[in-house]
Amino acid sequence: MTSGSIRLYSYWRSSAAYRVRIALNLKGMPYETMPVHLLKDGGEQHSAQFSDLNPQELVPVLLHGSRILRQSMAIIEYLDETWPTPPLMPATARDRQRVRAIAQMIACDVHP
Ligand SMILES: N[C@@H](CCC(=O)N[C@@H](CS)C(=O)NCC(=O)O)C(=O)O
Structure with a gap:
């Protein structure tokens, strides 16, 4: 099932969101960016609107x-x-x- 538009909830300095942007762009996929400012007003990721999307209150979604x-x-x-x-x-x-090992080194070990 590949139909449906794509929206990426993202913050420009988020390395986790950056990963997804890289994948989307390598694939040449059209998508809309929905900015979530992680610092403004205590962090938009904690808003009720965003935590409905991700109860972990983290980007990307x-x-x-x-x-x-x-x-x-x-x-x-x-x-x-x-x-x-x-x-x-x-x-x-x-x-x-090898690719998964390198990716997990970053996402699971370096990032936290
Ligand atoms: N394991 C998660 C990590 C997501 C994550 O840590 N996102 C950070 C930005 S890189 C975030 O949203 N932080 C907001 C906060 O800590 O309040 C993933 O890979 O998606």
């Missing part, structure tokens, strides 16, 4: 049609599986393992 997607790495996997061309992952299991 990606809306695909009415589907709400959270967690940058899971969003990127969804994008790659739903729009496989051009692929983000290499052809072999060995190379994919």
